[in-house]
Amino acid sequence: xxxxxxxxxSLRRVSVPRQASPLLQRFQPAIRVRxxxxxxxxxxxxxxxxxxxxxSSPAPAKAIKLTSETYPELQRNSKxxxxxxxxxxxxxxxxxxxxxxxxxxxKDASEDIEPFNSDWMRKYRGQTKLVLKPQSTQEVSSxxxxxxxxxxxxxxxxxxxxxxxxxxxxxxxxxINLQKMNKIRAFDEVSGILVADAGVxxxxxxxxxxxxxxxxxxxxxxxxxxxxxxNVSTNAGGLRLLRYGSLHGNVLGIEAVLPDGTIMNDLSTxxxxxxxxxxxxxxxxxxGTIGIITAISIICxxxxxxxxxxxxxxxxxxxxQKAFSEAKTQLSEILSAFELMDGRSQKIVxxxxxxxxxxxxxxxxxxxxxxxxxxxxxxxxKLQNFLESVMESSIVSDGVLAQDQTQIQDLWAYREGIxxxxxxxxxxxxxxxxxPISDLYELVNDVRDRLIEAGVVxxxxxxxxxxxVGYGHMGDANLHLNVAVRRYDKKVEKLLEPFVxxxxxxxxxxxxxxxxxxIAKKAYIGYSRDETMIRLMKQxxxxxxxxxxxxPYKYI
Amino acid sequence: MSKLRILxxxxxxxxxxxxxxxxxxxxxxxxxxVKHSMNPxxxxxxxxxxxxxxxxxxxxxxxxxxxxxxxxxxDILRTAMAIGADRSIHVVVEEKDALEPLGVAKLLQKVVxxxxxxxxxxxxxxxxxxxxxxxxxxxGLLNWAQATQASKVSIEGESVTVTxxxxxxxxxxxxxxxxxxxxxxxxxxxxxASLPNIMKAKKKKLEKKTLADYGLAENLKLKTIKVTxxxxxxxxxxxxxxxGMISKLKELGAL
Ligand SMILES: Cc1cc2nc3c(=O)[nH]c(=O)nc-3n(C[C@H](O)[C@H](O)[C@H](O)COP(=O)(O)OP(=O)(O)OC[C@H]3O[C@@H](n4cnc5c(N)ncnc54)[C@H](O)[C@@H]3O)c2cc1C
Numbered sequence: 079x080x081x082x083x084x085x086x087x088s089l090r091r092v093s094v095p096r097q098a099s100p101l102l103q104r105f106q107p108a109i110r111v112r113x114x115x116x117x118x119x120x121x122x123x124x125x126x127x128x129x130x131x132x133x134s135s136p137a138p139a140k141a142i143k144l145t146s147e148t149y150p151e152l153q154r155n156s157k158x159x160x161x162x163x164x165x166x167x168x169x170x171x172x173x174x175x176x177x178x179x180x181x182x183x184x185k186d187a188s189e190d191i192e193p194f195n196s197d198w199m200r201k202y203r204g205q206t207k208l209v210l211k212p213q214s215t216q217e218v219s220s221x222x223x224x225x226x227x228x229x230x231x232x233x234x235x236x237x238x239x240x241x242x243x244x245x246x247x248x249x250x251x252x253x254i255n256l257q258k259m260n261k262i263r264a265f266d267e268v269s270g271i272l273v274a275d276a277g278v279x280x281x282x283x284x285x286x287x288x289x290x291x292x293x294x295x296x297x298x299x300x301x302x303x304x305x306x307x308x309n310v311s312t313n314a315g316g317l318r319l320l321r322y323g324s325l326h327g328n329v330l331g332i333e334a335v336l337p338d339g340t341i342m343n344d345l346s347t348x349x350x351x352x353x354x355x356x357x358x359x360x361x362x363x364x365x366g367t368i369g370i371i372t373a374i375s376i377i378c379x380x381x382x383x384x385x386x387x388x389x390x391x392x393x394x395x396x397x398x399q400k401a402f403s404e405a406k407t408q409l410s411e412i413l414s415a416f417e418l419m420d421g422r423s424q425k426i427v428x429x430x431x432x433x434x435x436x437x438x439x440x441x442x443x444x445x446x447x448x449x450x451x452x453x454x455x456x457x458x459x460k461l462q463n464f465l466e467s468v469m470e471s472s473i474v475s476d477g478v479l480a481q482d483q484t485q486i487q488d489l490w491a492y493r494e495g496i497x498x499x500x501x502x503x504x505x506x507x508x509x510x511x512x513x514p515i516s517d518l519y520e521l522v523n524d525v526r527d528r529l530i531e532a533g534v535v536x537x538x539x540x541x542x543x544x545x546x547v548g549y550g551h552m553g554d555a556n557l558h559l560n561v562a563v564r565r566y567d568k569k570v571e572k573l574l575e576p577f578v579x580x581x582x583x584x585x586x587x588x589x590x591x592x593x594x595x596x597i598a599k600k601a602y603i604g605y606s607r608d609e610t611m612i613r614l615m616k617q618x619x620x621x622x623x624x625x626x627x628x629x630p631y632k633y634i
Numbered sequence: 635m636s637k638l639r640i641l642x643x644x645x646x647x648x649x650x651x652x653x654x655x656x657x658x659x660x661x662x663x664x665x666x667x668v669k670h671s672m673n674p675x676x677x678x679x680x681x682x683x684x685x686x687x688x689x690x691x692x693x694x695x696x697x698x699x700x701x702x703x704x705x706x707x708x709d710i711l712r713t714a715m716a717i718g719a720d721r722s723i724h725v726v727v728e729e730k731d732a733l734e735p736l737g738v739a740k741l742l743q744k745v746v747x748x749x750x751x752x753x754x755x756x757x758x759x760x761x762x763x764x765x766x767x768x769x770x771x772x773x774g775l776l777n778w779a780q781a782t783q784a785s786k787v788s789i790e791g792e793s794v795t796v797t798x799x800x801x802x803x804x805x806x807x808x809x810x811x812x813x814x815x816x817x818x819x820x821x822x823x824x825x826x827a828s829l830p831n832i833m834k835a836k837k838k839k840l841e842k843k844t845l846a847d848y849g850l851a852e853n854l855k856l857k858t859i860k861v862t863x864x865x866x867x868x869x870x871x872x873x874x875x876x877x878g879m880i881s882k883l884k885e886l887g888a889l
Contacts (some may be wrong), residue, residue, distance in 0.1 A: 177877035190877075211875070257875060383667055388829075436826055462832075470827050478826035481713045482671030483651035485826060 117571045118598045119507035120241045140188075142196050142203040145248050145503050146599065152631055154249040157233045161207055161250060165230065172220055178258065180209035181318050185626040194253045195260075197246045198239045198300070202597065204247030206233075213258045214370040215341060221254060222370065223339025231627045234366035236308025237279065239300035241510075242596025245308070250630045256307050259372060262286055271330065271347045273375040276307025290462045293381040299494060307371045314362030315592035320448070320553035321414040322379055325362050331375035336368070338624045347375050361619060365594050366629040368622035382414075382450035384457045387486045388465060391441030395519045396578040398443050400473045402515075402552055405447055408464040412457050415448035418552035420522065423496045424547050426562065430450060430499035436489060437476050442451035445474075445552065446493050454581055496549050500562040503544045507561040507570070509578055512588035515555045521581055522548030524560055528577065529561070542567035556591040579605040597632045636792060637695035640683045641751035643742055644699055645713055646675035646707045647762040656861050663762070664860065665729065670730065672710040675757025677717075678817040681824040682787060683755055684718035696720050698749055702741055704729045707841065715835035716827035723749075723841045723846070734856055735763075746776060752812040753794075758783050769816035773866045783818040783819035796823040800848040 083175040114475060146152060159165075161183055170179050182191045196203045205463045225232050231251040238245045247253060256277035263273040270292050281301040284294040296309055298316035308314075310332070313325050322328065331346035344358050361371055392398050400417060405413055421442045428435055437444075451457040454561070461479075468474045480486040500506045513521065526546035529535045535543040559578065564569060579589050583605040590599045603612060615634050619626075648654050649669040657664045672680075680699065687694035699714035699722040710737040711722040725741065727733060733741065738777045746754060759766035773780035781796035785804070788795045789811075799818060827835075845851060873879040883889040 177875055383669075385669075390829075391827075434823070437828070465829050466833060474829075477829040479829060479832055482674075483669060483825055484647045485673075487651070541782065 091211065114439075117507060117575055118602055119506060119509055119574065120593060120598065121201055121501075121506055125235075126488040132517065140192060142200050145202045145204055145243065145246075145605075149248075151328050151595070152248060153632060155231070155626075157229060157625075158251075158627070158630070160525060161230065161252070165224075166208060168224060169208070169221065171215065172224075173210065174215060175210060175213075178213065180211075182209075194238070194255060195246055195316060196610050197243055199241060199243075200581060201244035202246050202526075205250050205251050206247045209253040209255055211255050211258045215259075216337065217334045218254070218259075218372055219339045219341050219369055222335050222337055222461075224591075225252065225627055226338050226625055229625060229627065231426055231630050232313070233629050234370045236277065236305035236311065237300065237303040238605065239304040239598060240312055240365075242306065243594045244312070244594060244596030244629065244632055249595065251630065255371060256370075256372075263370075263373065265290060265292075265345070267292075269347070270378045270380065271375055272378050273345065273347065273373065274306060275373050276310075276371045277305050280304050280306055280309060287378055288381060291379045291381050291480065293318075295376070296325065299497070306374060306376075308372055310362055310371055311364060311366055312594045313592070315551070315554060315556065317415060317551070320416060325376075326359060327473045328378075329358065329362055329374055329376050332361050332370040332371055333373040334358075334361050334371045337625065337628050341372075342369065344372055345375050346356055349377065353522070354425040360622075363594065365633050367598060367619060367633045368590065368628060378565075380452070382452060384449075384454040385395045385414075385486065386449045386457060387480040387489050388447050388461070388477055389436045389480075389489045390445045390447075390468070390474040391437045391439060392433060392443040392474050393441060395443060397473050397475075398445060398519075398552070399515065401445055403470055404473060405464065408467065409447075409449055412449040412451040412460060413447065413553075414450040415446065416553035417446040417520075417550070418557075419444045419446070419493055419496065420519070420547055420600065423500075423547040423549045423560075424492060426502070426547065427499045428494050429490055430502045431471055431495060433488070433491070436478050438477065439476060441475060444492075448490075455570045480621045490496040493549070496547070496560075497558075500547065500560050501568065503564045505563045505564055505566050507563065507573075507574060509557075509559040509581050510591050510593045511559060511578075512558050512586055512591040513557055513582065514587065514589055515552070517585050517614065518550075518555060518557050519548055520550070521578070522546060524558060524581065525561070525574070529573055532569070532573055534567070539564060542570050553589075576602075576605075582606070583618075595633050600632055600634065603634060636752065637693045638686060638753050638789070638811075639695050639749065639751045640697045641742070641746060641754045642676070642679045642683050642697060642699050642714065642719060643738070643750055643754070643756050643768070644701050644710055645673045645757075645760045645762075646670050646682065646701065646710045646791045647673045647760055650674055650761055654734060656863050660862060661858065670706065670709075672713055673757050673760040675759060675761070675817050676710075677824040678819075678821045679681075679755040680714045680717050680759055681822050682815075682817060684825075685822060686787070686789060687718065692791055698723060698751070700742070700745055701725070702727050702733055702738060706722075712832075712835050713827055715738050715750075715838045716841075718831075719838075721839040721841070723843060724806075725843045725845060727845065731852055733852075734741055734854060735765045735767040736855065737767050737850075737853060738770055741845070741850055742768070742772050743775045744850065746772075748848075749853050750813070754814045756814070756816050758816040758818055769814050774813040776812070776814070778812050778814055780814040780816075781807050781809070782816045785820040786814050787815060787821070801876060820832055853870060857887050 123216055166181050166183050173179055180190050189468055194209045195206055233247045233251045233253050235245045235253050235255045259275040259276045259277035260627045265272050287294055296316050310325055331343040331344050334342045402416055405416055426442050449457055449461055480489050529543055542563050542565055546561050548559055550556045550558040579602050582589050588606045589602050649671040652669050683697045697719045699711050700718035702725040748802055756769040783798045784796045785799045786797035792810050794809055798805050811887045873882050
């Protein structure tokens with residue numbers, strides 16, 4: 079789309095940011111919202127400030143309610159030592175440089191320390207007095223060995239973009255932030271294997287690889303802040319999973335430090351290595367509960383030259399499923415994304431951003447498909463055939479094909495902008511779920527019916543909820559169920575939980591598809607894992623971390 | 635009352651969102667394996683032609699898209715037809731023999747004669763060469779009225795009103811057909827090419843021609859001596875982290 083800003087930009091040849099429409103800033107939520115904090119849902123970073131108002135920029139850290147107040151049932155575990163001057167002194171001597179220790183014990187460092195205490199959603203806030211930023215694996219090892227001996231609890235922290243409150247302390251746990259471990263160690267252009275420190279920012283890694291015609295097999299909205307170590311620790315899914323698979327397959331090796339200081343060097347660069355238990359898998363998605371990842375090796379594919387994006391309108395969820403199987407059959411290896419958006423979510427993006435709809439008519443469902451391959455002509459031909467066949471067989475009712483890079487970005491913005499736009503009225507309850515593909519959308523209908531019946535959804539301010547929408551990574555059977563609200567409301571929360579979790583359990587789905595457990599979902603793991611599984615997991619935790627110092631009060 | 639016969643010349647350029655790189659010998663920008671698209675200003679031209687047809691204040695008899703360029707220029711002609719051009723003409727000119735603005739204008743003059751066009755809508759410039767001359771030269775060769783950098787166009791019968799954005803305000807011009815219009819940013823917002831229209835476009839006529847067909851030959855007047863990338867920005871130090879930045883700012887007296 080040649081909007082004026084776009085063509086202006088063309089003259090300067092700058093790249094257009096994928097999200098962040100300046101238009102959004104005009105729409106400030108006008109309603110006062112208080113975060114009630116009783117659900118396990120994820121939210122957008124629009125929590126209230128001290129006066130209870132919400133602005134479009136994230137709330138200042140100090141306005142966030144302490145996690146210990148939100149979860150009054152949680153008590154600080156008295157087996158953990160309290161931080162003393164001696165401890166701080168030890169760390170200062172160990173790490174040397176002044177910037178490596180943020181000391182809030184001997185002086186008032188609250189300004190400096192708050193960003194490490196509060197999370198991206200502005201929903202969780204801890205009370206640490208100490209942040210450590212080690213620069214080497216050896217330093218991480220010395221820190222943990224000392225903490226373990228002295229029973230000091232710790233929280234590993236990457237880019238602090240996690241969505242379940244796992245990356246910030248609950249009480250006074252020491253934050254160990256990996257941001258100074260940010261070196262790319264090696265890259266092999268023949269095999270595509272990258273070895274890098276855990277603290278390398280995802281976007282930095284991807285840009286580095288782009289120069290070498292490769293691509294990081296993971297991409298997500300937080301790429302400018304999150305770290306590859308954090309991504310591995312949360313087993314992040316994101317936008318490229320359909321094509322490149324999960325980190326469980328792509329990560330070839332991990333270097334990690336165990337709670338007692340042991341350095342586990344499993345930084346293999348082998349694709350095949352069947353010599354015993356594959357222990358590194360425990361760290362992928364381990365959320366910092368059994369050790370700190372200090373480096374990873376990962377296999378990175380060749381970057382595709384040819385990218386195409388199409389956007390469809392469809393009449394029913396049945397048609398969406400048909401389109402997906404056709405896409406798999408006809409596009410097979412070049413299909414790199416198949417995203418589902420319901421009509422309501424697209425309407426909200428349209429209302430909030432003021433961007434015109436890609437299609438003329440309105441449809442109950444939309445899909446975005448992306449192909450990427452090495453040969454433009456080959457891809458175009460496949461795509462043309464696919465588009466013709468789904469149009470002719472009336473599987474899709476209408477559609478558009480991006481003609482240039484800008485249109486590609488504009489179409490993606492209709493998918494990626496949903497999350498931000500939903501926060502327009504004040505807040506969002508967000509659930510990230512895995513469900514069998516045939517049932518995926520039924521949950522959204524059921525939840526919407528339930529809320530409408532209870533009289534909490536409506537067009538004016540007397541109703542707490544604005545709408546119930548569904549979208550997600552259809553290709554991975556991953557649904558984002560989102561409820562946009564004007565204020566956080568007990569009644570809505572009671573309608574949502576445990577209803578949503580029970581529904582997911584009945585379908586043998588997962589209550590957390592890609593965001594993990596952290597503190598938010600800890601209590602609900604039973605909906606997706608049976609007792610035996612949980613017992614086995616606890617055994618692992620106790621085996622690696624007998625003193626329980628790693629990221630306590632969370633996960634399982 | 636006369637009907638509009640619109641000619642829309644378009645150009646295939648490196649996609650504006652792609653960063654161009656200069657080749658090793660510094661003679662040109664590298665184009666192999668780089669994403670190409672329609673020049674963004676030309677999208678505006680084609681969109682405006684289609685809107686004129688939709689508004690129907692003066693009936694549009696035909697919209698012809700035209701491109702002089704490498705074989706791949708066909709792709710953008712198909713796009714133009716998917717957006718609404720009725721047919722297109724492609725004069726194949728290999729990339730190494732690319733025409734200069736005057737060459738293009740002379741060629742367009744012939745095409746206008748051949749097609750009996752009475753309105754030519756061009757982009758005000760193409761984002762690769764940034765010459766911004768073709769429309770004006772064409773108007774001169776044809777001895778037609780011209781309105782450059784249009785931000786609004788309306789046509790009633792023979793009479794054309796064009797609003798152009800000028801320094802500090804707008805200027806409104808009125809003239810009569812035939813004429814040349816060049817498009818500016820705010821003219822319109824081009825539509826997406828819809829799947830049904832992409833399919834229809836495949837069946838529309840795309841004529842292949844050569845310079846010789848128009849009695850013209852290559853006649854380059856300019857020689858490119860050297861192409862260089864903009865100087866990389868100098869200065870700037872890298873701080874280790876936020877703390878480092880704060881102390882640096884303090885050191886510079888900015889805090
Ligand atoms: C805008 C936005 C979009 C997102 N999109 C997606 C998405 O599409 N898919 C998806 O899966 N997720 C998504 N997420 C959430 C995702 O989990 C995180 O963004 C990311 O993977 C976390 O990386 P981080 O470095 O910020 O980790 P943090 O948030 O700092 O930490 C996350 C967890 O990992 C632990 N941890 C961090 N680093 C280490 C380490 N080196 N060793 C051991 N433990 C560690 C922490 O203790 C914590 O439990 C999104 C988040 C945001 C804000």
